[in-house]
Amino acid sequence: MLHKAKNIDYDEVPYCACLNSRKLARAVTSFFERKIKHAEINGNQFSLLAALNRMQPVTVNRLAGQLGMDRTTLSRNVNLLERDGLCDSQPGREDKRQREISLTKKGKESLEKAYPLWKEAQEEFYKIFDEIEWKKYVSKINENIEEF
């Protein structure tokens, strides 16, 4: 017997969470990077420096967890920061397997230089996505990130 041709209704696909979350990330990243360009770091690096500023000294695993990033990805991102003198790392004093990462003076200066540019970008972002809504949304992301 011949199979009936599948006639799938793809109408829902444009709402695909994978597609649209990636699409937003691409758009927002490009927007933020244009805004903070003069600080000579990119959007991801700004996030890393800000997280380091708050958490230092911090291990690869802990920082990756905080950023919802694979630890191998983070590790390589940190290598680039370190290459550029924005952070440094050393083996953990208590647990030698760990890599303890800290901001350098130069890293802190880059963060400070980028901050007002970032702030402007974030304010401008709120002209499109309501601030209250966005913050609720971020909370939801962070509450559920383990679920995924």
Add this chain to the structure above:
Amino acid sequence: MLHKAKNIDYDEVPYCACLNSRKLARAVTSFFERKIKHAEINGNQFSLLAALNRMQPVTVNRLAGQLGMDRTTLSRNVNLLERDGLCDSQPGREDKRQREISLTKKGKESLEKAYPLWKEAQEEFYKIFDEIEWKKYVSKINENIEEF
């Protein structure tokens, strides 16, 4: 005169749109890819195949625009699909500069195989992010993607 140490209030940084949109994209991508793994395509490829199914034959520029993706990124993504026999492309008949991309039979089969898995993932996603809210959100993304 000595400079007073900058004392920037970084409390807003955890709401950074760049950080959080990327964070969500990473989490959701990993979630969807685990779900559709058995279709032997990844989340991005599913989106590309679905878009191709709807728009074929389509040029690099038009497809990239639709997906909010840099055209050079899309071009390389399409190369991989083509390498795997999921789509093919030929020079435009009217405008020879164009690359006209179409799904192959194999590409359509992959899409059909992945679809129910995708659907399940999307339903499960809606258990966390309310469907109505998410769809409003997606509309907002797509309305404003040019702004960024």
Add this chain to the structure above:
DNA sequence: AGAACTTATGTGTATATACTCATAAGTTCT
């Protein structure tokens, strides 16, 4: 028609991302 301009795409390069596998350090169990 030929020059100047515009447009569609590809290439080089660099970062981001994450999976699998490897290794060394720490912990637990006997």
Add this chain to the structure above:
DNA sequence: AGAACTTATGAGTATATACACATAAGTTCT
């Protein structure tokens, strides 16, 4: 203490991403 297990990290590999630059085809202007 030594074996077995666990944990923190790095390396190999592959895809995703996008900027700057290059090129070829199409269009417009004179």
